[in-house]
Amino acid sequence: MTAVPHLAVRRLLEYKLDSSKAEMTQHNWIVGFFLNGALISALVAFFIAQLSKVFTHYYQEQTWEWTRLISSGGMPSSHTALIVALTTAVAVENGTSSSLFAVCLVIALIVMYDATGVRLHAGRQATVLNIIIAEMPPDHPVQDSGRLRDSLGHTPIQVVVGALLGVVVGLVMESIFLHATGARPLGSDSGLAGVAGTAAVAGLGPPATAAVAGTPTEGAMLVPARF
Incomplete structure (x- = not known):
C-alpha cells in the first residue's frame, strides 16, 4: 500500500526534472546550434x-x-x-x-x-543558348537579358x-x-544489455538493482514478474 504514494512522488520529481530541462533547452537553443x-x-x-x-x-x-x-x-x-x-x-x-x-x-x-x-543538362543547354544569343544582332531584345548561367x-x-x-x-x-x-552513439549498445539499459532509462523495466533472495524490492512490488 505504501508503494502507491512513493510512486506518485517519484513521477512528480521526474516531471519537475523534465520541465527544468525543457526550460533550459529553450533558453539555450542558440548554443544548441554550435553543439549539433x-x-x-x-x-x-x-x-x-x-x-x-x-x-x-x-x-x-x-x-x-x-x-x-x-x-x-x-x-x-x-x-x-x-x-x-x-x-x-x-x-x-x-x-x-x-x-x-x-x-x-x-x-x-x-x-x-x-x-x-537535370542540373548538368540545364547548364549545357544554357551554354548552347549563350552561343545563339551571341550571334544575334546587338539590338535584339534577347540581348538585354544577358548571358545565362551555364555552370549549374x-x-x-x-x-x-x-x-x-x-x-x-x-x-x-x-x-x-x-x-x-x-x-x-545511440547505435553503440546492442544485445540484451543494451535493450535492458534502454528500458531502464525509459522507465519501462524494473530497476537495475538486483533483489536479495527472499527480500522483495520496490520494482518487484510495482512491476509484477512475467515469465
Whole structure:
C-alpha cells in the first residue's frame, strides 16, 4: 500500500526534472546550434568544397576567380558534400538502422542524381543558348537579358569527389563532437544489455538493482514478474 504514494512522488520529481530541462533547452537553443555535430559537419563540408572550387578552377584555367566561393557547379560538388556529410554524421550518431539516417540517405541520393542529371543538362543547354544569343544582332531584345548561367550541374567525377569529401568530414567532425561531449552513439549498445539499459532509462523495466533472495524490492512490488 505504501508503494502507491512513493510512486506518485517519484513521477512528480521526474516531471519537475523534465520541465527544468525543457526550460533550459529553450533558453539555450542558440548554443544548441554550435553543439549539433551533424549540422556543423554539413556546413564545414560545404565550406571546404566551395573553397576548393577556387583552386580547382585556377588549376584548369590558370586564373583566380573568387566568385567560385558562392557559385554552383565545378569541382567538387558542394551540394553533395553537404548532404553526404550530414548523412554520415547522422549514421555515426544514430546508427544506420535509424529512420533519420534513412531519410538523409534518400535525400542524398536525390541530390546526387539531380546534380548529374537535370542540373548538368540545364547548364549545357544554357551554354548552347549563350552561343545563339551571341550571334544575334546587338539590338535584339534577347540581348538585354544577358548571358545565362551555364555552370549549374556536375559531372559524375565531381559528385564522387564531393561525396568522398562529405564522408571524411562527417566521420571526423562527428567523432570530435562525440568525444568532446562524452556522448555515446545511440547505435553503440546492442544485445540484451543494451535493450535492458534502454528500458531502464525509459522507465519501462524494473530497476537495475538486483533483489536479495527472499527480500522483495520496490520494482518487484510495482512491476509484477512475467515469465
